[in-house]
Amino acid sequence: MSMSLIPAREATLGSCTPLAREPITTEQAEGVTRLLKALADPVRLRLMSMILSYEGGEACAMCDLTEGFDLSQSTLSHHLKVLHDAGLVDRDKRGVWVYYKARPEAMGAVRTVFSSGLAEPQD
Amino acid sequence: MSMSLIPAREATLGSCTPLAREPITTEQAEGVTRLLKALADPVRLRLMSMILSYEGGEACAMCDLTEGFDLSQSTLSHHLKVLHDAGLVDRDKRGVWVYYKARPEAMGAVRTVFSSGLAEPQD
DNA sequence: CAATGACATCGACATGGGTACATGTTGACA
DNA sequence: TGTCAACATGTACCCATGTCGATGTCATTG
Numbered sequence: 001m002s003m004s005l006i007p008a009r010e011a012t013l014g015s016c017t018p019l020a021r022e023p024i025t026t027e028q029a030e031g032v033t034r035l036l037k038a039l040a041d042p043v044r045l046r047l048m049s050m051i052l053s054y055e056g057g058e059a060c061a062m063c064d065l066t067e068g069f070d071l072s073q074s075t076l077s078h079h080l081k082v083l084h085d086a087g088l089v090d091r092d093k094r095g096v097w098v099y100y101k102a103r104p105e106a107m108g109a110v111r112t113v114f115s116s117g118l119a120e121p122q123d
Numbered sequence: 124m125s126m127s128l129i130p131a132r133e134a135t136l137g138s139c140t141p142l143a144r145e146p147i148t149t150e151q152a153e154g155v156t157r158l159l160k161a162l163a164d165p166v167r168l169r170l171m172s173m174i175l176s177y178e179g180g181e182a183c184a185m186c187d188l189t190e191g192f193d194l195s196q197s198t199l200s201h202h203l204k205v206l207h208d209a210g211l212v213d214r215d216k217r218g219v220w221v222y223y224k225a226r227p228e229a230m231g232a233v234r235t236v237f238s239s240g241l242a243e244p245q246d
Numbered sequence: 247c248a249a250t251g252a253c254a255t256c257g258a259c260a261t262g263g264g265t266a267c268a269t270g271t272t273g274a275c276a
Numbered sequence: 277t278g279t280c281a282a283c284a285t286g287t288a289c290c291c292a293t294g295t296c297g298a299t300g301t302c303a304t305t306g
Contacts, residue, residue, distance in 0.1 A: 019168070020175035026191075029165040029172070036168070040159035041264080042152040045142070049152070052143035062282060068149075075265055077284060082263095096273055096282050111237045114230065164294080185252060198295055200254060205293095219252050219303055248306085255300070262293075270285070276278090 018115045032113050035106060038086035043069065044079050048102070051089060057102035058092075065100070141238045155236050158229060161209035166192065167202050171225070174212060180225035181215075188223070 017024055024032075039045055046068070051059045059065055061080060062073070069076060080100055083089045088106045092099045140147055147155075162168055169191070174182045182188055184203060185196070192199060203223055206212045211229045215222045 019172040020180075023176050023191075024169060024172045026165065026169065029168045033163055033165045033168055036159055036163035037263095040156055040163040042149065042156045043264085045152045045156055045159070046147060046149065049142040049147045053146050057143075068146075071264095072266055073283075074267080074285080078264080081284080093272090093283090098283065107237065111234075114234045114237055166294090194294095195296055196253075197255080197297075201294080204254080216253090216302095221253065250303105250305080252303085253301085256298085258297095259295085260293100261295100262291100264291085265289085266287105268285105268287085270283105272281100272283085274279100274281085276280105 017112070019113055024113075032109070034086055035088065035110050038082050038088055039110070041079070041082075043071065043076075044083055047076075047079055048083060048088065051100055052102050052107075057104070058099050059101075061098045061100060063097060140235070142236055147236075155232070157209055158211065158233050161205050161211055162233070164202070164205075166194065166199075167206055170199075170202055171206060171211065174223055175225050175230075180227075181222050182224075184221045184223060186220060 017028060039048065047065055050065055051057060054064060061076070065080070066073075066076065080089070080091075084091055084100070086106070087103060089100045089102055092101060140151060162171065170188055173188055174180060177187060184199070188203070189196075189199065203212070207214055207223070209229070210226060212223045212225055215224060
C-alpha cells in the first residue's frame, strides 16, 4: 500500500479544502494554520523560496541558505526547525552538511486551500 | 483608466511571484507576509472562509459571522479589523449592519505565491 | 429625546514568537 | 586522539499578539 510514502506528519495536512466552497471546520482551520504560521515570516518565506528554487527542491543549510540574511547561525537554524516541525521540509544529514528538502504534499495542501475558489467569490 | 478600481492598499500586494521559480526578494517576502500573518490564525481563517462562502463573497459581521465562535464580540471585531487592515476584506456599513467583503485581488496575490511551482520543485 | 442594538476602540493581561549568546553534539581529518 | 567545522539546543530578552471587559459611537425606533 502507498500509505508508507507519506509519514505520520501527514495527518495534520490531510483534510485540505478550498476556503471558498463552504466554510472550513475548526479542525481544518487549525491544521492549515500550523502551516501558515510557519510560512508567515519573511525569513522563513525566503528560506522556503530558496529551498524550492534549488535543484530537486533541496538545499544545504549553511552552504546555500545563509547568503542574503543578516542573522546569526542559531536564528537561521531555528527558522529551519520551524519549517521542519510544520512538515514543510525534510531534513537529511549527509556527513557534516544538512540538506533541507521541500515536501510537495505540504505545499500542495497550502495550495489547495487557496485554490480556484478564492479569487472568485461565490455568487 | 482602471487604476481606480483598486485602492492604494494594492501597493503592498503588487509584486507577487510564485515561490519556486526563483528566490523571492526581501521586499516581496515582507509584502506577502503581511497577508499570511493575517490568515495564520484559526479564527481569521474561518472568518475568511465564511465570508467567501456567502453570496457575493460578502457577510454581515454580527448576523452571519458570530455563529460557531466562542469568542466575545470585541474579539471578533478585532479579528475582522486585522483582515481589513491586511487588505483581505473591504468594509461596508449599511445602516446598523457592517458587511465584510472579500477582496479578490488580495486572495489572488496569495494564490499566486503558492501557485503551480510549489508542489513540483525545480529539477 | 431616550433607549436599544450593532458595532469599534481602549486598556490590561497573559501568552507566543523572533533574536542572539553560549554551549552541546557530531562527523571529518590530521 | 585532538581539533575544527557544521550544525542543533538551551536560556534569556523583548516585542508582538490573542483575549476580554468596559466604554464609546452611531443609526434605528419608540
